[in-house]
Every structure is written in structure tokens, then in C-alpha cells.
Amino acid sequence: MRRIILGGTGIEASCLGFGCASLGSRVPREEGLRALAAVFEQGVDWLDLAPAYGRGQAETIAAEFIRGRRDRLRLCTKVGLAPPRNAGGLKGRVMGAAMPLARKAIGAVPALRGLARASGATANTKLPLTPELLRGSLEQSLARLGTDHVDLYALHNAEAAEIARDDILRALEEILASGKARAVAVATSPEVAEAAIGRGAPFGVVQLALPDPGRPDMVFAAARGSGFGAIGHSVFGVEGALAGLEARLGADPVARAEVLAAAGVDQPRAALGRLLLARAFAINPEGIVLASMFSGRSRSENIAMAGAAPGDAARALIDRLAA
Template identity: 45%
Template structure:
């Protein structure tokens, strides 16, 4: 797999990272550990987790996987969201529903819409930062994390003096190698004003608005970017699939000539993955890894050459589809 050297990191990172949001909830622990091991064997070494993930169990499961491998991994965890309330009941529901939820996409979406499954925002204080990190370290079974990020923070908190000081203190203590912000594009923009504290920015990669391009230009190579939601920003895969149909034979022929084959959904998925890898060629793109099918497909795209033309293809497909719809 292609690797990238992130600014200030001693270890190179694989071009794609393993998102652990479903680890322990939708995905059973044993299945998750097996998926992580197979991804790691293929070159994936970035693992993205948070205290709220997996209904609160993801960090502990990742810690089980990391045992004996810690020096080969780059781990990002966060602070700011807690697992859903009534967590014991939720975990039981997840365990009972896993066979169906794993097989039915519609059921997964419906499950996520249930209020009881939503994570809870926690007000940030210096004491909370310290306590949350200590709990994460215990669950992960490590003495440090490579990235400690504010998780969907209130924008005003990003520049608070007490928060900046607490984060800097944790980094100086050696428990945190890098500090980041994992939120929306505006949160990332605010973090740019404090490059002495925030050195990692995580956000969704939106092919339409393209905030990543603007942020990269402003960062001038000084910061690391982690992107996610390759297929899912505002239903992007569905929008592109509709645009492909609307564009008709010329649109299909252009993608075929560019090397994209299969049915419309497969073609669009390949194109979006290539676009994300090209848009964040110097960073890490978080991708779906729990399904063996998705894992193999995504790793295969990351083993190929970067496709800058995919950025233009996506933009043109959206524009042509929009004109056809009118």
C-alpha cells in the first residue's frame, strides 16, 4: 500500500486508515479484531477511535488488537462525545440485531436514526481532557496516543485559552504526540489559527464545496489532514449514480475510457475512492474496513497510483448530470 509521511510523525502512515466507529456495536468484537488484523497485514496502520465509538467499547477492543503491535500502529482517539445514554440496553440491542443490521443497509440507517443510539456531547474543561485521556489510555492499553483530537467541538472551545493550555500540557507530558480537531470544515478553519497546538485536522471530504482544498492551501504543508465520509457526504454516491444515469452513454463512455468498470454503483464507488485518495494525497483517508469485500476493494485502490483525474471526473459528472436534469 502507498504510504504517506505526515508532518512531524516519526512513522509513515498507510494512505488509508481504519475507522472504528462501529467496533463493538454493529460489529462484534471478534469480527472487528479479525478485520483489523487483516487490514494491518495489508499495510493499514492508522486506527481512528473515540470513547463514544462502539457504544463505548471500541477503544477496549482496539486495545486488545494493539497488544503486541503498539509500536506498529498510529492511534487517534478523541474527547468531547460520550456513548449514548442507557448504554447497557443499547449494547444488548446491538448484539441481538447484528445479524440483520450487518446484512440490511436500510436497517442500519434506521438504527442510526433512533435517538437512543446517538452519542452525547460533553462540555469541555481542562479536567475533562485529562480524565478522558487517562480513561482512553487505560482502555487502549498504552501510555500514549499518536493523536488526541477534540471531537465535534463547539467552535468557541477551539480557541479557549484553558483548552489550548491543557492540550499543550498533555503533549508536553508525552501522553499525546499530536493534538487535532475532528469536526466540520469551520472547526478546522478555526484550528488553523493555532498551529502551535493543533497539527492534525480531521473532516469530511466534500467533493462539491471542497473545503479540504482551501484548508490545505492555508496550511501550506505544515499540518496533517485526515479525511472521511468518502461515499457519504450529502448522499454523494447516490447523487453521482443519478448523474451518471442522467449523463447517458457519453458519461458512461468517459468513465469506461478512464478505466472504471462495473455497474453504476460500483463504478461511482471506485471513482469516489480514487477522488478521495487524490484530494488528500499527502494525508490519510478513513475508509470502510469491516466488510471483507469493502476492505479488499479499498486496499486495492490504495495500492494503485494516485488518480488526480478522478477529481475532475467527479466534478464534471456532477455538472453534466445537473445540466441533464434541467
């Protein structure tokens, strides 16, 4: 596992982070705990959490794994999104229990996704940022996680106006001074990430989606150039980029052969997964790339790729295919 020093923080961590957004929702507790143990054993020590993740259950479940290992783990949690309506109530718990089945059905019938969103069953709610929310949400996260500090505290889906406000900036400075967070970040859009880089302290890290295949990187290079840490997610594309590229290979045997040869596997989907991850490490070579890897297959693919050097050739090939 390649290790990095995350810019803007001085924190050493694995270059691959485990994204826990599905822990406690799509992924049941026991399966999630097994996955956490498996990735940790293979060198992944960065966990990406938020109060809203797993329909509000992710931090509580992760705490069972963190206990006894806190000093060997790096934790990011966030503030600013609330879990879906009633996630903690009886109705929400019943929904939560039904969620793995519901997600399978939604996967099989994509039209159901819109219905589920409209019902509020899956949507997190943006909370307006205030100093009280920043302090209170952090205390609640620390209590759920069973720790006295997080390594990174990120403003989840923060808006440009929020990160420019004096009261927000002062509250973040106080949080840093208290030692309850070692660094603060924005975890939001490229535009707000750029604004945070322009502002500098108290922000030291930006977390955002990697640019879709074929799109230029506007922010990761800027972060590096300004001494910021950068954390990338959505390696496989926000809206079905992987499926789009797979369809392209289906229609183009020459491109298919080129991709299979570059990845060294004989399945187009696995090959694209590898190349997209190699591209992510090339775009963000000094930072952290997040992936969900609850299944053994994702884990072994992602951990293998995180041991290799960042893949500039993979980046060029994927971007050429998507252009």
C-alpha cells in the same frame, strides 16, 4: 500501500486509515478483529478510534488487536462525544447485541433511521470540553486501549469557542508535554478546522469530511500550505453522494461508459467507489484518508486504491459529474 509523513506530527503512516466507528456496534467483535488483522497485514497501520465509537466498545475491542503490535500501529483517539444513552448498562448491552439486526432493518426501511435517532439509541452526545474532561477522557482511553500514549488526540466535534479557550489550549499543551499524545487535532467541521489552522500550536492536524462531490476543497489545501496534517473521512459522501452519482449514471449512458472506462470495472457502484477514493487521495495527497472497511469487498477495493498515485483525473471526472 503508499506511506506518508503526516504534517504537523512527523509521524509516518499508511495513506489509508481504518475508521473504527462501527467496531462493536454494526460490526460484532470477532468480525471486527478479523478485519483489523486483514488490513494490518496489507499495510494499513493507522486506526481511527474514539470513546464513543461502537457504542463505547470500539477502543476495548481494538485493544485486543493492539496488544503485542503497539509499536507497529498509529492510534488516534478523541475526546468530546459520549456513546448513546445507557450503552454500557443492561438495556444498552441488549440494544448493542440487537444492533446488527436493527441496522439491517434500518437500511431496508430508511424511515426507521429517524425513529432510531429520536430514540437516542444511535446518537452520541456532545460533551462540553473542559481541562478535566481532556485529561480524564485520555486516561480512560489509554486504559481501554492498553497503551501509554496515542499518536493523535483529537477534539471530537469541537466548537470554535472551545478551541479558542486558554484553559483548553493549556491542557492540550500539558498533554503534549506529558508524552501521552504525540500530537493534537480537531476532528470537526471545516469552519473549526480552518480556525485551528489559523491558530497553529498546540494543534498540528485537522480531521474533517472530504468536500462532497462537486464542492470545492476549502481546507485540505490550506492545511497543506500551513504545514498541518490532514485526515479526511466521508469519502463516499455524507448523505448518499454515492447513491446520487449512481442514479445519475443510470440516466446517462455516456457518463456511465466514461466512469466504467476510467475505473476499469463493469459495475457502476464499484467504479464510483474507486473514483471517489482516488478523488479523496487527490484532495489529500500528503495526508490520511479514512474508510470503514469491515467487509472484504471494501477492504480489497480501498487497499488496491491506496497503492496507486493520487487520482487527479478521477477528481476532475467526479466533480464534473456531480456539478
